[in-house]
Amino acid sequence: MARAKKYDIQHQAQLEFDITPMIDIVFLLIIFFMCVTEMSKLDIRAGIQLPIADQARVKDPSRENMVIINVEAPRPGKDVPLIYFKNKRVDLQTLRKYLHVAAELNRERGSDKKGTPPSNVEVIIRADQAVEYQYIQEVMIQAAEERIWKISLVAKQVTTRK
Amino acid sequence: MARKKRRKKYQGKDGRLDLEMTPMIDVVFNLLIFFLCMPFRVPEGELDAFLPRDVGLFDDTVKLEDLEKVIVRIKDTKRTNPKVYLGKVPVATDHAGRPDFNALAEQLVGLKAKSGGEPPPVEIDSDPLVKYEFVIGALNACTKAKIGDIRFRFPHIDPATGTIKKQSN
Secondary structure, eight states: OHHHHHHHHHHHHHOOOOOHHHHHHHHHHHHHHHHHHHHHHTTOOTTOOOOBOTTOBOOOTTOSSEEEEEEEOOOTTOOSOEEEETTEEEOHHHHHHHHHHHHHHTBOSSOOSSSSOOEEEEEEEEEOTTSBHHHHHHHHHHHHHTTEEEEEEEEEOOOOOO | OHHHHHHHHHBOTTSOBOOOOHHHHHHHHHHHHHHHHSTTOOOEEEEEEEOOSSSOSSOOOOOHHHHHOEEEEEEOOSSSSOEEEETTEEOOBOTTSOBOHHHHHHHHHHHHHHTTTOOOOEEEEEOTTSBHHHHHHHHHHHHHTTOOOEEEOOEEEOTTTOOEEEOOO
């Protein structure tokens, strides 16, 4: 009886809980979710080959009153590019509805001459360099019809050598 | 004595030395995630442009301001590279036949100097089938020439029928 008790005490003293791998995994998960959340917060689609412009300026990516529209190059064998609003694939009619909601929330007050007053929403277009301009033009027309007048076109900041 | 103790720590049940793989895998995963997400991303910038603010798409009146603006045309040639014109003057091309947007920027600076340093409003009028990268090239050239008022030409929408037709100059 006394012998068994002695064995139990010895055995308990040897048991150790190794928390090092757990900490490692927790750190990995933290880094992973930080990166993923940051990218999804910015509504960035990774597969877009942006055009190059050395004059493009970095702006605060989390500023207010802005909506990001991603335009991906057409998939192989297809002609029409894919348009994404808040990382959701949309057609032009749906895009118009979303833009309408965004524009209505930020309409200017008191500056109306006639009709709908302009909206202070800024539309940021992230489009693939291979997309035909007509599709970007369509997106711009949808914005213009909602009286959105601020547009920014995203490009890669690579300086050109002379 | 100390060496014996250390060896005992890394010895397996059969007495052989074990290589601890867990920390190595952890570090490799950390590095993998870091290099996937962070370092080689080229910074993204934005080029500003403005759509018609007070006139809207449905206004077809021509104002004096509209007559004075400079038009950059990008014409689709059904080949790889489009042709770019500043007004009616063609813009030079580089050795690969691509439009030289640095030359366009220089021409725009020249125009600005001619008009007494006051930057004229520039309108970009591109054919619909032109690739977006060339439109960005033209916009970049305008920004390089320090032109503040850059607009895009839209197809004209007939308010009665709602149909789209391109504006004539």
